Every structure is written in structure tokens, then in C-alpha cells.
Amino acid sequence: MDNEKKNNYLVPVFWGITVTGLIILLTMTAKKAFAAIVPNQKIRGCDAYGCGSFGASRGGRKHEGIDIVVSPGTKILSPITGKVIRYPFPYPGDIFYKGILIENEQYSVKIFYLNPTAIQNTTVxxxxxxxxxxxxxxxxxxxxxxxxxxxxxxxxGNLLNPTNMFI
Incomplete structure (x- = not known):
């Protein structure tokens, strides 16, 4: 009977320590590397053209990023400190829609659908x-x-899900 009491007593304590330890571990290992790129940042939900979450279906492929809701004309902020590498275009043959590629020693961040104001080959x-x-x-x-x-x-060069990486 003593062993049963010890076991009954130890199980809740064990789970309490495990859950607390897990929460601490998750908090310590989750990299919060990025600043919000707009105030009150929100990931685009689903609309007539699909969903804005990472991995959302895009027909025969998966969405490789996240879509952050903005109004046209909103100033976009850099999520990282890094060098502006180039201005990529999301659509072949369409130079109206633009992007920016910023890199540092840890990350490469590409943002589309903005008119870049940061100068190429400078640090932001x-x-x-x-x-x-x-x-x-x-x-x-x-x-x-x-x-x-x-x-x-x-x-x-590995694709990352940035959803939960914002400070």
C-alpha cells in the first residue's frame, strides 16, 4: 500500500514538473527573431484567392511564406537587421510588382508587393x-x-515557417 501511495503521489508531481519544464523548454527554444513589419500585424485569413498561412494549398504546391494584411501605401518595416541584396519580382515579365531581399548571417527574408525604399547593398x-x-x-x-x-x-537556404518567430 505504501508503494501505491508513493506512486499516486509521485505521478501528479512528475506531470507538474514535466509540463512546467516543457513550457520553459519551448519558451527557451522558440526563436523570436523578427520585428513586426507593420503595427498590429495580422496574417491574412482566407479569401476568394486562397489563404495566407504558411503551407496553405496553392493548387499543386504549398504557400512558402505568410501573407501579412496591409493597406496600400502602408510603410513596411524590416523584420531583421541585414543587407539589402536585391529587388526581386514575384511575377515573371511583370515589373510593376516588386519585392526586397534582406540577408544577415542567420536569415534571408524576401518580402513581395512593396515598392522598396531601402537602397540595394546597404544595411537596414x-x-x-x-x-x-x-x-x-x-x-x-x-x-x-x-x-x-x-x-x-x-x-x-532551408525554408522556415516565420509564423511564430516575431518578437
């Missing part, structure tokens, strides 16, 4: 203005929620 600070949001709904229709698209890769 985390939280500094890097561009102004474009009107992506004008390319599709008012059924598309206006947003900027953000993709993140690690230093080895």
Missing part, C-alpha cells in the same frame, strides 16, 4: 522602413485581401 536596421505596400488587389480583384508576402530561409 530591424524596424527601419524598407518600402511601401503596393495594391495587390488591383492585380486580382477586390476579392483579394491586400497584403505583403514574406518568405524566410535560414543561412543554409
Amino acid at each position: 536596421k530591424q524596424g527601419g522602413v524598407i518600402g511601401v505596400a503596393q495594391n495587390i488587389a488591383s492585380k486580382y480583384s477586390p476579392g483579394m485581401t491586400n497584403h505583403v508576402h514574406m518568405e524566410v530561409r535560414d543561412a543554409k
